[in-house]
Amino acid sequence: MDVHDQHPSHNSKQAEVVVIMVPFPCYSHLNQVLQLSCLISSYNIPVHYACSATGVHQAKLYFNGTNSLSFxxxxxxxxxxxxxxxxxxxPNSPCKFPSHLQLSLEATLLLRDPVAQLLHKISPTAKRVVVVHDFLMAYVVQDTATIPNIETYSFNPTCTFSLLFDLWQMMGKPFQLDEPQGLPSVxxxxxxxxxxxxxxxxxxxxxxxxxxxxxCRSIEATYTDLSKEEEVVASSTIAEAVKKLMASREGEEMRKRAEELGVATRKAVEEGGVSRMxxxxxIAHITR
Structure with missing residues (x-):
């Protein structure tokens, strides 16, 4: 491992702001936090991406960003x-969640001490340290509360509506509005x-x-056939769906919608787009 990757530079002058990213070590979470890291880094802000060795390896190996030089x-x-x-x-578990992964989730709690040590190492190098952590790493970064120049922000990789809907049900409370048709229950x-x-x-x-x-405000979602979520999908069904996508009028419409969505999404992240704004x-808030 390159020493440069492991130790922050100690200049005689403190940096104004340093950002520490703490992802949850699951690929879909790792990638999104790394994407956000690259965006923040593009503002010439020092960014530190801290995770287990396995998590960092996966994030680098499967990163789907357009410019790996951001690293x-x-x-x-x-x-x-x-x-x-x-x-x-x-395979016979009544719960849809892959419960055999539970022990790996609980193991992430052991990262609290290493993260705390990193916080104490980096905090003297900047006037302000901003910690952006995955929602599922809140326990791990709890020691930020003991360091005066650190402020924390929780990052949630799911959409706002999904977050609200799931948390409301997990708390055992009835949904205040009519439940949206077609959405699966937790x-x-x-x-x-x-x-x-x-x-x-x-x-x-x-x-x-x-x-x-x-x-992203440009993204629209369509939910279909969710009543079949518990069925095992046969290979013939998948083949038929692919054939429909490639050769039918419906497939052409789907590809057109995907292209339009791609254009809208790219505009959103360009200068002046809603996501960029x-x-x-x-960035203006954390560098104020």
């Missing part, structure tokens, strides 16, 4: 991967251990300065 402005910190048992999956998706893990994170979110949610606002 040149990001410092990576590899904590020892916490040990955990890895039982085989139970009932049976989470076991008690996972719910306890999520609840633990919620308890430590009270000290955050704000929440960042990965969303929101990011500019966040």
């Amino acid at each position: 040149a402005h990001i410092h990576f910190y590899e904590f020892p991967t916490p040990p955990f048992l890895s039982p085989p999956p139970d 009932e049976g998706c989470y076991d008690s251990e996972l719910l306890n893990f999520i609840t633990l994170q919620i308890d430590f979110l009270k000290s955050t300065s704000g929440t960042i949610i990965n969303s 929101e990011l500019d606002s966040f």
Whole structure:
């Protein structure tokens, strides 16, 4: 491992702002936090991406960004991967969540001490340290509350509506509006251990300065055939769907909508686009 990746530079002059990104070590979460890291780094702000060694390796290996050179402005910190048992999956489990991964989730709690050590190392190098952590890493970054020049922001990789809908149901409260038709319920998706893990994170979110949610105003979602979510999809069904996508009028319309969505999304992140304006606002806030 390059020493440059492991130690922050100690200049005689403190940096104005340093950002520390703490992702949850699951690929879809790792990638989104790394994408956000690259965006923040593009404003010439020092960014530190801190995760388990396995997590950092996965993030770099499968990163789907358009410019990997962005890594040149990001410092990576590899904590020892916490040990955990890895039982085989139970195909007959009544719970939809892959419960055999629960032990790996709980192992992330052991990253609290390494993260705290990193915070104490970096905090003297900047006037302000901003910690952006995955929603599921709130417990791990709880020691930010003890360091005066650190403020934290929770990052949630799911859309706002999904977050609200799921949390409302997990708290056992009825939805205040008519439940949207076609959306799957979280009932049976989470076991008690996972719910306890999520609840633990919620308890430590009270000290955050704000929440960042990965969303885009240009994106529209269509939900179809969710009533079949518990069925095993046969290969012939997949082949037929691909054939329809490639050769039918419906497939042509789907491809056209995808192209239009791509154009709208690219405009959103360009200068003057809604996503870029929101990011500019966040950067202005943390560098004020």
